[in-house]
Amino acid sequence: MKKDGGAMHRARSFDHLKGLDGISDSQLAEHLDLYAGYVKQVNALTQELSEMRSERRASGKDFGLAEGTRRLAFEYDGMVLHEFYFSNLKPGGAARPSDRQAFGRALAETFGSVDHWQENFQAMGGMRGVGWVILFQDPITDRLTNHWVSLHQDGIPARCKPLLVMDVWEHAFVRDYKVTERFKYVAAFFRNIDCPVVDQRFNEEPGLRSPSAVRGDHTSISSR
Ligand SMILES: [Fe+2]
Numbered sequence: 055m056k057k058d059g060g061a062m063h064r065a066r067s068f069d070h071l072k073g074l075d076g077i078s079d080s081q082l083a084e085h086l087d088l089y090a091g092y093v094k095q096v097n098a099l100t101q102e103l104s105e106m107r108s109e110r111r112a113s114g115k116d117f118g119l120a121e122g123t124r125r126l127a128f129e130y131d132g133m134v135l136h137e138f139y140f141s142n143l144k145p146g147g148a149a150r151p152s153d154r155q156a157f158g159r160a161l162a163e164t165f166g167s168v169d170h171w172q173e174n175f176q177a178m179g180g181m182r183g184v185g186w187v188i189l190f191q192d193p194i195t196d197r198l199t200n201h202w203v204s205l206h207q208d209g210i211p212a213r214c215k216p217l218l219v220m221d222v223w224e225h226a227f228v229r230d231y232k233v234t235e236r237f238k239y240v241a242a243f244f245r246n247i248d249c250p251v252v253d254q255r256f257n258e259e260p261g262l263r264s265p266s267a268v269r270g271d272h273t274s275i276s277s278r
Contacts, residue, residue, distance in 0.1 A: 062097050065090040066137060073145040076242025081229040088225060089136040095129040131206035135186055138219035142255075144248040151249045157217065157256040158249075160191075164198045172244070175200050175220070179240035184223045190214035191256060217255045218247065 068086060072079050103122050113119065150168055151158030158168055165171035171189075178187045178200055186203040192214050203209040220243050227239035 062100065063093050063133065065093040066140075068140040071140060071143055071145065074143060074242075075145070075245045076230070076238070077143075077227070077246065078230050081227065084229060085136075085221075085226060086140070089133070089140070092129050092133040092136060096126070096133050099126045099129060127207045128205060131210070135188075135203070135206055135216070135219055136221070138216050139186075139221045142218055142248050142251050143243075143246045144251075145246065147246040148249045149244045149247065151253065155249060155253040155256075157253040160196065160198055160256065171198075171200070175218075176237075176240050176244070178202055179220060179222050179243075180237055181222075185209070187220045187222060188216050189218040189252075191217050215255065218252050 068082075071082055074082065099122055103119070103126065106116075106119055106122070150172060151161065153159065153162075161168050161171045165174065175187055175189065181187075181202055183204060185205060185208075188201050188203055188210075189198060190201055190211055191198050192211075194213070198217070199211070199214075201209060201211060220240070222236065222240070224233055224236075227236065227242075230242075231238045
């Protein structure tokens with residue numbers, strides 16, 4: 055089997071997240087297992103599509119190419135968004151940024167106040183359907199906007215940088231809350247936000263490579 059020449063991915067460890075307020079360790083462990091599955095699927099699909107290219111059997115009418123290409127967008131964004139999500143949580147986190155953080159000041163400038171932003175973000179967390187609520191920054195204008203992303207890949211604004219990522223798929227909370235109690239999970243999410251991480255994202259250059267990517271390392275692919 056031919057190897058793909060691009061980057062493969064390794065599931066990241068988020069062991070430091072144990073002890074979140076309102077998101078149990080067992081819920082978290084199950085969610086991390088699911089994330090590792092996305093990493094595995096990204097690597098498998100990347101390999102399959104690479105083989106199609108190298109054997110020149112890909113055409114626009116080919117079902118495998120079409121399905122694999124569309125699925126890669128789902129699996130890849132599922133992997134990356136979960137990394138953003140787990141990374142913007144921590145035990146002992148905060149519900150809101152401080153006024154000293156650039157991200158907090160930008161929220162107030164864009165939304166009128168941090169409270170107004172939070173109200174809108176949490177309300178979007180109650181929207182019907184499965185997906186994500188994400189605060190994005192346009193790196194050209196620095197403008198901040200809240201977005202709903204369906205599944206993992208539909209509705210991501212081009213070029214924009216994710217700052218705060220909240221998973222509102224039911225798998226993110228059904229061990230801890232009823233499916234009709236998503237608002238309790240959203241409230242718990244807000245008690246665990248790692249605001250310094252969000253502030254760092256606000257200040258860093260866009261387009262940084264996902265830390266899960268391991269270029270040329272084909273031996274460490276997630277075995278899930
Ligand atoms: Fe998830």
